[in-house]
Every structure is written in C-alpha cells, then in structure tokens.
Amino acid sequence: MFNKKDKQETPSTDNMEDVNNAFDSTEENENPLADELNANEPVEASAESKLKDELAQANDKYLRLYAEFDNFRRRTNKERAEERQTAGKDTIVALLPVVDDFDRALKAMESTTDINAVKEGVSLVFNKLKNMLAQKGLKPMDAKGTEFDADLHEAITNVPAPTEDLKGKVVDELEKGYYLNDKVVRFAKVVVGS
Template structure:
C-alpha cells in the first residue's frame, strides 16, 4: 500500500505540476495578450496625443502670427501718429494766425488802391514779409485758386455765376485766401465759381 500511496502522491504531484504549467502558460498568454492590447492602446494613445499636440502647436503658431501682425500694425500706427504730430502739430497756431495775415493783406490792398506811401506802410510790408517767411519755413502755403478748376477740398464756393465761356466750374474770384499746412488744407479758399 505504501507503494500505491507513493504512486498516487507522485501522480498527484505530476498532475499539480502539469496544472501549474498549464496555468503558467495561460497566464503568460494573457499577459502577452494584455501587453499586445496595451501596446496597441499605447500606440493609439500616442497617435492621438501627437495629433492633439500638432493641433495645439498650429493654434499657438496662428495666435503668435496674429499677435505679431497686430503689434506691427500698432507700431506703424504709433509711428504715423508721431509723424503727424511733428508735421501738423503747429496747425492750431497757424489757423489762429490766419486772420492776422488776412488783416495785413487787406491793409496792403487798401493802401495800394489809394496810393498811400508812408513809413507805416513800409512797416506793414515788413511785418507781412516776416509772416510770409514764417509761414514758408513751417510748410504753410497759400492755396492758388484764381482760374483753377473748382475743388471742394481746397475751395469753399460762396457764390456761383453763369459762365459765357467754356471755363465751367472754375474759380473766377477769390474772396479769402485758403492755406494748406504740409499739403493738408487748414482753411479752404472762399471763392466765386462759374457754372
């Protein structure tokens, strides 16, 4: 009986070993399957991750380009405003000086009509000449209007008359001179226009 017990024990041990090996093979197969699934999932996850990162990079690049363009536009606008301040900063002063210039021109026109010659008139001419030089140095120019085609930007028509010749829409008389500061009209000429 002892032999039979030994055989049974041995058979049990062999059976246990066989079952253990089968279990080990099953576990290894499951681990292998899990590893394959994990690798497949990992590959899919990394593909999704790469795609989302590429998308995010594209969005950030687009945002950067837009911000850079906005900054360049802002810089250009500020530079233009700064140039305009230097170019047209004295506009208000010259606009306020225009009535003074008009009065000097009226005084000279009246003295020429009455043929007045005096030292006071010479003084008025010198002051007018100084004002003309000041205007020229600062880019203030008189707008030429007489005989020119009517331009609503440069001229302010206060009267119109029927024209007998072919010069329609031309200035035929100037009531008040207009002025431009660096090509910007600061006061249009008051004129009579033919039509």
C-alpha cells in the first residue's frame, strides 16, 4: 500500500526520537545561554546598585553643599545687619567728647555774665567738632562764586546777577554742602545769578 516514496515522506518513530533529541539538545544548548544571562544579572544588579550608591552620594554632597551655602547666606545677612546697626559707632564715639563740651558750655552759659568767654568756649567746641569730622573724611564744599553744577548744588532760587561775570554762577550759599571721602553727602543750597 505504501510505496517507497510515501515511506520517506512520513517520519518514522525513530526519526521522531531524533527530532525530539535535537529539540532537547537545543533546549540544553539554550540553557547555558540562559545561565549566562542569569549569571550577568548579578553583574547588572551590582552595576545598578553601584549607580544607585553614586547617585545617593551625589545627592548627599548636593544637600550638604546646599546646607553649607544656606548657612553662609544666613551668616552673611546677619553680619550685614549687625554692621548696619553699628556702622556709625566710630563716629558717634568720636562725637561724645564734643557733646560733653557742649553740655559744659550750656551749664557755663547759665551762670556766667561774661559773653566773650562763652563765645570763645563755643568757638573752641565748634572747631573741635569740625576737626573731628575732617578726620572722618568730611570736607566742606566751597560753592560761592563757582559755576552752578546740578551734581553738586541745589538751586533754591535765581536772582539777577549783580555783575555780568556772575551769570550762571553761585551768588550766595544758604546751606553748605559736604563731601565724605570725595563723594557728595549733602548738596549745597545756593542762589544762582541769572
């Protein structure tokens, strides 16, 4: 019934065993690859854990640096606030002897009848005050007779110039201007000739 050709096309049970054996051997061959992959998993896991550790260290460094900067900022702000509160301390301490002199002059004015002695005492105290302020960098501004400069002077009013050469210049000084270390701290209030 079967011819030779048909026998070759249909696998025999022996051939089936060979196919199964081949399949089993392929599975066995894949198992070493799978074992290699499984063996690589701990390497990958250790690489992953290593990266996680590095990330944790970087985060820790960042947090420490941020905290250090925040502390620095707070400390600097505190120091600045303290400096602002005590900025004029040296000047105030230097002015105290002048205040004491004025206090003594006022007491002396109550009991004295000699006006010239009081004038002389007040003049001495005023000179002491001017010298002390000059030591701190305060310098009076000479404005009278100079060209009007809006960066230095504050014009209160304009008046007709008494002479032609005083046009546009300071005719009178109502309030003296001052420099502190070559920077204007008070503008001179002046009358300008027009």
